[in-house]
Amino acid sequence: MLDLHQFIALFQGRPVPEDLIRLGGFQNVVKTQYTQSLWLTDHEKRGLEAGWSTDPAFLERLVAFGVANGSGSFYALWNPDDGSEPAEWPVVVFGDEGGEWVIARNLRELLQLSGLDVEPYVDHESAYFFIDEDEEDEDKYASDAIEDYREWLREVAQLDPLADPDPVVERARAQWQAQFDAWKAPYLEGR
Template identity: 45%
Template sequence: MTTTPEFAKNFGAHPVPEALQQLLKFQEATGFESYSEGFGLLHDDKSGLQHGWSDHPDFLARLYPFAQANGSGSFYALWQYDDTTDFSELPVVVFGDEGGEFVIAENITGLLQLITFDSEPMIYEEITFYKDEDDEPSEYIDAYKEWLLRQFKLEPVEDTTHIITKAQEKHQAAFDAWKQQYFG
């Protein structure tokens, strides 16, 4: 289990965003991957970024991995595209274990809503979520949805497209241009 001090290392000298601090407490009570399919907050030493994408110091300095996106190695990170120090407002990007890097949410609260869909993202040439009606729900998904509404007044989503599309319209082109300087 990831402890609060371990999790804080993900953000270097920056404070852990309040929403993620609260989510970590929820996760400590319910368990990793127990409230949304394949999702869990974790300590990340950026080795996945270094070995899978780029070890350039400027690349690593602007990305803050903080959560597993699926059970096969994809992960979420905050992208510090400017000098903003309010990490709760940074875009969330996903790095796919089979390739692909996409902006997925405008900020942390957008990601918190996305994971109410209770499905692992599929990441390759695009980012999508798919859920079959026969899929078993995560054990604590209902508790998570109630917690999210109580803590942040955020409703669960039945369709992830609007959150992803809005975030990509705002940030994807800039993210693509930025990352291309570190890898082709």
């Protein structure tokens, strides 16, 4: 069960995106895996500290908010320090095998990507969503509540799930990856 008060505290007084509050409520109701590519948590900051940096300036600009896959990758919103609200910050996936990749331009794009019900693959070279074209395999590995999530996505978030993740990921990288790489470099040198 997601403790919404602790989850809200992750944002350190900044406005918490309404979509995350609503998704947290949905997650607490369904109480089962609703997509393979997102599960909200309030403890991923420990992963940032353990695997990347404990520098307060690094941690101040990142809000780690959810699990990205079953092997330990996680998502964080990155504050590009442009005056925008957290709901508009780019989403970065931090890989359990390493690598830090902008995967969505904002939270709403991540919610749409999550409707695919596939884990992102993340390593030092790239991050992407692999879609298996075999429908039989797709059904075999479908999350218990994926249809409930897709319905939530349409009715509550007013978003359609995506059929193809690549254009969203490519646009996000084109807009934000170079700027994110330049920002993170001093904190991650020698790691």
